[in-house]
Amino acid sequence: MSESTPRIDRRQILIGMGLTGLALATWPTSWLLATGSSATDIAAERIAALFNGRDGLDGLGQQYLRSAQGRVDPKDLVEEILPPSIGLRAFVDASDDEVRLLLSARVADDFVSHRITSVEGWILSRTEMKIAALVTLRGI
Amino acid sequence: MAIRDARDLAPGEELTADICIIGAGPAGIVLGLELARTGIEVVVLEGGGEERSDESQDLYRGENIGEDYFELDLTRVRQFGGSTNHWEGYCRPLDREDFDRPPAADLEGWPFSRSELIDHYREASRLCEIDDSLELSGEHWASRVGAGLIDMEPTTVRSEVLFRSPPTNFARRYGPELAEADSVSIYLHANVVELTWEQDRVSSVRIAHFNGATQTITASKFVLAVGGLEVPRLLLVSPGPHGNGIGNQHDQVGRYFMEHPHLITPHLVTHDLDQFSFYTEETVIENTRLIGILTLSPELRSARAIGNATAVLQTASNFGQRWSDADPLGKGVRSLVGGLNDLTSPEQELLNVRFITEQVPNARSRVVLSSHHDPFGLPRIALDWQLHPIDYHTIRKAVETVGTQLANAGLGRLNAPTHGGLLPYRILGGNHHMGTTRLSEDPTRGVVDASLRVHGVENLYIASSSVFPTGGWANPTLTILALTLRLADHLKESSG
Structure with a gap:
């Protein structure tokens, strides 16, 4: 049966983004400071950690990588996946729910702005394909 | 007599x-x-x-x-x-605009x-x-039974109804x-x-x-x-x-x-099947049977120079596991939808989405007499x-528009398999x-x-x-x- 989780509508996304903006202005970049990893690595890990079923995502990711011209850098993917208004350091300090809201808003914006692609008939947003590619690259 | x-x-x-x-x-x-x-x-x-x-x-x-x-x-x-x-x-x-010059x-x-x-x-x-009111608005009928409608841009995709005779x-x-x-x-x-x-x-x-x-x-x-x-x-x-x-x-x-032209193979991966009940379950109001459907708005059809089309949704729960095993990309889509919506269960629901579209009149499409004869000679x-190429364009645009709108509403991801990679989709008729x-x-x-x-x-x-x-x-x-x-x-x- 269907999940009980309510769908995220646009109003929720906007509220979420507002809350995130507030939170990002005040929260420390504790993860970054604690691990010494680059912010991009941590952001990539935060994104990838949200998704289960890596083998399925890998199929989509490989499709993206094949269609891309030349080598794809995970750092570039992270920058393209993140909303332009959110800084990298702020992103890594966001909670899982906030990361999810931010990515959902990015995907929703793709659909509104017609940044979509068809992969063997699947209608997906470009951000979703980049997420899949990021997961794939991190597994290589 | x-x-x-x-x-x-x-x-x-x-x-x-x-x-x-x-x-x-x-x-x-x-x-x-x-x-x-x-x-x-x-x-x-x-x-x-x-x-x-x-x-x-x-x-x-x-x-x-x-x-x-x-x-x-x-x-x-x-x-x-x-x-x-x-x-x-x-x-x-037929819709009012169906009587106009075809695209x-x-x-x-x-x-x-x-x-x-x-x-x-x-x-x-x-x-x-x-029912003889000819009222086609989904809002009109859904409100009478307290059902919810899918939230879409009305200038793009509308919720309407299809009546059903006893038959x-x-x-x-x-x-x-x-x-x-x-x-x-x-x-x-x-x-x-x-x-x-x-x-x-x-x-x-x-x-x-x-x-x-x-x-x-x-x-x-x-x-x-x-x-x-x-x-x-x-x-x-x-x-x-x-x-x-x-x-x-x-x-x-x-x-x-x-x-x-019918495109009957698309399916929708969704985590929220309840949102679709007005569209997947028959509603009976005072002896009138009807189901909710999604239709392309006249504004969109006019702007894109395409024919008319609808999407009819049907539950496909028995189909789910076989589909999941057979489509590795589908698994990836499920992971995406699940991750973005924080679903703890990997199970998600499938809907079949049947697109029924308009074919423009085309003089080359025709009935002729055959060289074979019946028993009467x-x-x-x-x-x-x-x-016509416009017919394929209509189908593609219908799938893309409905798929985009459903995704934008946070309801799932649509898949419309290609046919051999050459024809856009496998097309059937409707008799x-x-x-x-x-x-x-x-x-x-x-x-x-x-x-x-x-x-x-x-x-x-x-x-x-x-x-x-x-x-x-x-x-x-x-x-x-x-x-x-x-x-x-x-x-x-x-x-x-």
Whole structure:
């Protein structure tokens, strides 16, 4: 049966983004400071950690990588996946729910702005394909 | 009068009537009933019997020489009651915009507007035992049962409804009343093999039997009330004044064959099946059965120069696991949807999404006579169904728009598999045969005029989906009946 989780509508996304903006202005970049990893690595890990079923995502990711011209850098993917208004350091300090809201808003914006692609008939947003590619690259 | 078996007529016997109706499907039955109320003497000729028979059904065999299509003896029913012996009962009038000039086609639309058919549509709805308000708004019906609608941009995709008849079997529901009418004679197993031409008019029709016997029916007026494949056949096998078929002086008979291209394989991965209950479960309100559907808005169709289309959603829970195992990319999509929505369970639901679309009239899409013959020596038909690039464009745009809107509403991801990587999608028909004797005031661009009279023939009319100059996406029965009721008014006036 269907999940009980309510769908995220646009109003929720906007509220979420507002809350995130507030939170990002005040929260420390504790993860970054604690691990010494680059912010991009941590952001990539935060994104990838949200998704289960890596083998399925890998199929989509490989499709993206094949269609891309030349080598794809995970750092570039992270920058393209993140909303332009959110800084990298702020992103890594966001909670899982906030990361999810931010990515959902990015995907929703793709659909509104017609940044979509068809992969063997699947209608997906470009951000979703980049997420899949990021997961794939991190597994290589 | 009772229902009679034409095989019991004496060889060479001649019958007469004011009006002879050829075909006793829903159109022929309703026309007969309407005319019976005025006392006009009517003979109704039906090729089939009260039950379906292989021998009679075989007369519908033919060839498909165009796009893949159903076997021609399986896509229609030769039986008293016609297609209502096996229909699913889906009913809907054409949209107002469906009457306009079709997209990017060098052809006119209907010679009259939808408003001229409104009263007839209402009566047709009552005959089909559905609500006669013609209210199509999803909001109107959903609010009456407290159901939720999918949140979409109304200038792009709308929630509307598709009505469902019980489904009414016209032979069982209205046949007894027709049979009891004093001025009506119904003959079953009456195989019409020729319309006989005489001085600008059809003087009689000839019927034949498998034992070689024939009879003649003479009338003042004739109405072809058979399906969109058989109407052109009967006209083309009858030599007429030019030897190439009655009404075919401009080579228009059989052209512009239209179907409703169906794309039935798309599915939607969703984590929120409850959102779709108005669309997947039949709603019953005061004896009216209906389901919610998604339709492309007129604004979008106009802006994109595409035809009309709808998406019908059906649950596909039994299909889920097999699909999941077979489609590795689908697993990836499920991971994406699950991750973005924080789903702890990997299980998500599937919906089948059936797209039903409009085909634009296209002269190359046509019914012609075959080199094969039936037991009466008549040429069978060959169907050369051809889709225009606009038709594929309509399908692609419908899938993309609905898929985008559903994703944007946070409801899931749509998949529409490609077919061999060459054709955009695998297309099927809907057993709807339209356009082969299209309505046009210009005899060089159609076969019947606005009164449904065949151009150049004084006394021959057509009550069939074959006259549709455009077909929208809606199931044709309601429009066939509305046109038939309109024709009945005309015949009553001109015969009175």
